[in-house]
Amino acid sequence: MKSFAHTSQINTANMIRKDIRALSSYHVADASGMIKLDAMENPFTLPPSLRTAWQAVVSEVDINRYPDSEMHGLRAQIAMRDRVIPEQVLLGNGSDEIIQMLLLATGSGTVMTPAPSFVMYEMVAKWLQRSFFTLPLGKNFALDAEQFLSACAREKVTLVFLACPNNPTGNMWEREALQTICHRFNGLIIIDEAYAPFASRTHTDLLAPNVMILRTFSKYGWAGLRLGYLLGSVSFIHELNKVRMPYNINSLTQASASFLLQHDDLFQMQARMICNERKRVSDALKELPGIHVFPSEANFLLLRVADASMVFEQLKRENILIKNMHGSDPALQQCLRITIGTEGENKQLLAAMRRIYHG
Ligand SMILES: Cc1ncc(COP(=O)(O)O)c(C=O)c1O
Incomplete structure (x- = not known):
């Protein structure tokens, strides 16, 4: 490693926030x-035949140009698949990136999830110094709506993540429990359906101004493409878009996903x-x-x-x-x-x- 004689005494690691240094990657x-x-x-x-056709599609991409920043084509395809309008779709570099956008853009109230659940909710909340509360799941990892709602009120919760099916427990919570939470909680509810392709039901019908659905193509067969999406209200997606990195979905992913969706x-x-x-x-x-x-x-x-x-x-x-x-x-x-x-x-x-x- 090259040494920098006059700055060798400076400990740059100390320039990283103390609470970040205390985390594990x-x-x-x-x-x-x-x-x-x-x-x-x-x-x-x-x-093999699909791989060859896909390679032909990818070989046509002009990588000297920035990607299509608005992704009209891909968003329209996803919107049609999920029976919403394209303005209700926000794309992320994996759903992880959308979790980060949500935690970045939604103010300072407490974030809550049941526990155990997907680790990235808490990890990103810590990066962004958001207050984070977990409520232990019940017997057989069941979600008790009443308990959940009282914890939301007590902890002044403004944003909840409900992964359904849940990771790492694998179970679906009772539809009634989710419905009760969606009807009675006034903050933002993100129903994370990363595992929807393998589940007996989805929750698109629960979409409401404060209820969003988060999905990913990672488990569906395209983990290497890094593509997730959020379905929400037009006005919410419009605002959240303001913290989306320009060109967050690269050209190869856009072209690949557009093509692969034709082989759903x-x-x-x-x-x-x-x-x-x-x-x-x-x-x-x-x-x-x-x-x-x-x-x-x-x-x-x-x-x-x-x-x-x-x-x-x-x-x-x-x-x-x-x-x-x-x-x-x-x-x-x-x-x-x-x-x-x-x-x-x-x-x-x-x-x-x-x-x-x-x-
Ligand atoms: C519940 C849940 N949400 C989101 C993700 C993140 O998926 P992505 O690959 O789209 O970032 C995972 C990944 O394991 C997950 O289990």
Whole structure:
């Protein structure tokens, strides 16, 4: 590393805010050479003929130019798919970016989520020095609307994130509970439907001036493109757009997504295959002694075992990477989260689990 003689005494790390220095950065485990069942990706690569057609589309993109900043074409496609108007759609570089925009643009009131839930809500809230409150979920990770509403009032909450299906628990909350919260809470409600492709229902019908739906294509098969979107009221989307980085969706992603949306049926079929595999893997895991598999409407399963770290490490030794949730929340003691893979990957996972349990 080059040394800068006259400034070598300056500690630049100290120039970073103290509360930021106290954080840990988002950890992504090294998965090289492993069966990757840790990040809720779609395990299917593009079929060869579609890949060739997609490459032709991408090769036409003029990367010397900035992307289309307003993304009229792509927003119109998404709007049509979700039966809203394009002015109700805001695109983000992953839904993570939209979470950041929401927390940046919505003032200083308290943000609340049930716990455990998706870690980025709290992480971004901390970056932006927002006050953040979590309400523990009930038995079997149920959401109690009355408890939730009284916590909102007590903590002076202005913004809530409700991931449904929830990550990392995988369950859907009762529609009635969500409906009650949407009808009685006057702040902003973001229903995060990252796992909608695998769920038995969505909540677009709950859209209201203060109720928005957040979605992503990451779990649908395009995690590498980084594309998420928010559906909301025209006036809210108009205002939120003011904190969107210019050109936040690059040209290659725009062209790819526009093209791939014309092949939606393929990705819907893959989602159905993942749901079938979810049932098969869940049933097989339940046969093993001492494992509790929680019901899931997402593309992953949450399980409780006797010793999560032991199972995690043993699978790692067999080149299978899952996520150890133990220690991340009091309700996730001895819990593991396993993304559903291809049939072949799931077979290898189940064989490895049987070896761990039966020797
Ligand atoms: C509930 C939930 N919301 C949002 C995201 C972020 O997705 P994206 O890849 O679009 O940033 C995730 C990713 O795991 C998630 O689980």
